Amino acid sequence: KAGVTQTPRYLIKTRGQQVTLSCSPISGHRSVSWYQQTPGQGLQFLFEYFSETQRNKGNFPGRFSGRQFSNSRSEMNVSTLELGDSALYLCASSTTGPGGEKLFFGSGTQLSVL
Amino acid sequence: GNSVTQMEGPVTLSEEAFLTINCTYTATGYPSLFWYVQYPGEGLQLLLKATKADDKGSNKGFEATYRKETTSFHLEKGSVQVSDSAVYFCALSGDSNYQLIWGAGTKLIIKP
Numbered sequence: 001k002a003g004v005t006q007t008p009r010y011l012i013k014t015r016g017q018q019v020t021l022s023c024s025p026i027s028g029h030r031s032v033s034w035y036q037q038t039p040g041q042g043l044q045f046l047f048e049y050f051s052e053t054q055r056n057k058g059n060f061p062g063r064f065s066g067r068q069f070s071n072s073r074s075e076m077n078v079s080t081l082e083l084g085d086s087a088l089y090l091c092a093s094s095t096t097g098p099g100g101e102k103l104f105f106g107s108g109t110q111l112s113v114l
Numbered sequence: 115g116n117s118v119t120q121m122e123g124p125v126t127l128s129e130e131a132f133l134t135i136n137c138t139y140t141a142t143g144y145p146s147l148f149w150y151v152q153y154p155g156e157g158l159q160l161l162l163k164a165t166k167a168d169d170k171g172s173n174k175g176f177e178a179t180y181r182k183e184t185t186s187f188h189l190e191k192g193s194v195q196v197s198d199s200a201v202y203f204c205a206l207s208g209d210s211n212y213q214l215i216w217g218a219g220t221k222l223i224i225k226p
Contacts, residue, residue, distance in 0.1 A: 042218035043203060056212035090158065098214045099146060099207025105158040
């Protein structure tokens with residue numbers, strides 16, 4: 001069974017640009033959640049989707065958005081990039097949700113904002 | 115709201131030493147508790163979990179017991195190896211199962 005796939009692996013953008021990150025969950029997993037990982041802040045929850053519906057959202061500004069498609073693949077978008085958005089963005093999938101069972105993580109997208 | 119506090123790292127130990135990484139939490143209701151591990155150059159993976167008070171999760175020689183009276187879920191291992199060097203994250207389920215709340219992570223360095 002293929003694992004969670006995140007693309008691209010690395011991204012370099014400049015301030016003010018926007019970026020879209022992609023996540024393909026494990027086949028059969030309907031829940032996809034996104035996290036921002038930085039050395040100073042640790043892991044911060046962004047949002048969680050299940051069957052195309054956002055069920056929960058973390059404390060991030062509206063510049064961070066996401067969606068999930070009918071095949072469970074998910075994208076997150078960050079508009080008007082700021083230097084502080086530089087981070088490793090992780091997605092994870094599971095069958096029912098992050099808090100109920102084992103999460104399977106992708107390798108992440110390393111975003112650098114210059 | 116719910117929160118998780120982990121001991122700060124890095125924690126540096128010699129091989130075969132006893133390991134404890136402290137994790138305490140505040141939560142309403144009855145959350146599930148997790149330890150995830152991130153090995154160098156690899157993705158996060160579940161190490162162990164516990165879903166109710168007094169449950170003990172265990173895996174790869176690591177153990178943690180869900181202590182409701184002390185609101186703790188400390189990670190322990192009797193004899194660490196160099197291969198245990200990694201970052202360890204404590205987490206708890208939120209008010210719903212739709213999110214996990216994470217500790218800041220503890221970097222563990224094991225010297226041969």
